[in-house]
Amino acid sequence: MKSRIVTIDGPAGSGKSTVSRELARRLGWSFLDTGAMYRALAYAAAEEGQDLGDEKGVAEIAGRQNFEFTPSSEGIKVFLDRRDISKEIRSPEVTASVSRIASSVVLRRLLVEMQRDFAQKAGDMVTEGRDQGSVVFPDADVKFYLDAGVKIRAQRRAAELEASGQRVDIQDVMKAIEKRDLADKSREAAPLVCPEDAIVIDSSNISAEQVTERMLSAVKEII
Numbered sequence: 020m021k022s023r024i025v026t027i028d029g030p031a032g033s034g035k036s037t038v039s040r041e042l043a044r045r046l047g048w049s050f051l052d053t054g055a056m057y058r059a060l061a062y063a064a065a066e067e068g069q070d071l072g073d074e075k076g077v078a079e080i081a082g083r084q085n086f087e088f089t090p091s092s093e094g095i096k097v098f099l100d101r102r103d104i105s106k107e108i109r110s111p112e113v114t115a116s117v118s119r120i121a122s123s124v125v126l127r128r129l130l131v132e133m134q135r136d137f138a139q140k141a142g143d144m145v146t147e148g149r150d151q152g153s154v155v156f157p158d159a160d161v162k163f164y165l166d167a168g169v170k171i172r173a174q175r176r177a178a179e180l181e182a183s184g185q186r187v188d189i190q191d192v193m194k195a196i197e198k199r200d201l202a203d204k205s206r207e208a209a210p211l212v213c214p215e216d217a218i219v220i221d222s223s224n225i226s227a228e229q230v231t232e233r234m235l236s237a238v239k240e241i242i
């Protein structure tokens with residue numbers, strides 16, 4: 020039987036990671052956090068002092084380094100040559116620089132290939148990002164677009180950062196989110212869009228649990 024794919028796209032802080040992980044767990048399916056892939060590459064390149072604007076140099080690092088992505092109860096665990104960099108890839112420095120990687124056609128092509136390879140081996144899968152339903156898996160069985168107001172997204176992101184021990188200013192977090200939204204939506208290569216055939220959910224006034232429940236019933240109805 021053909022593997023089934025559910026895609027969840029949306030802007031930063033819309034709750035994609037939490038609900039896609041939980042949806043995958045409840046369905047008993049694999050889970051892919053593609054933002055973590057962009058972040059891991061940005062981190063690895065910066066660690067080697069690589070100029071992120073030099074696509075060839077970054078692509079060489081992507082080909083040489085060994086990245087592993089393993090789901091865990093606290094989120095996706097990311098290993099760079101067996102070193103756990105799960106926390107490092109969420110730092111404000113990586114968050115601020117990752118759009119440079121994401122705007123490169125060459126680097127996106129590489130990561131999209133890795134995502135499709137992952138899907139080949141993963142069996143049924145829930146995948147989240149910015150272009151999963153629009154570009155990477157246009158024939159996905161169910162597509163969701165998860166959105167929320169910018170203020171609530173900033174509050175959620177700030178709470179996450181605080182929980183991981185980082186000191187944050189809510190205004191700074193909001194500005195960073197707005198900047199990233201603009202970069203993600205206006206770039207030429209696979210910009211963040213809502214796929215035409217996606218089910219749109221606004222999570223501004225509902226909990227992650229309610230979003231997951233809605234998604235679960237939609238998936239069960241369609242598949």
Ligand code: C5P
Binds near residue numbers: 058147148199
């Ligand atoms: O989802 P997360 O905030 O971890 O994603 C980090 C960044 O990676 C996004 O701001 C976006 O620029 C990029 N990204 C992307 N395409 C994806 C996933 C993430 O461009 N499929």
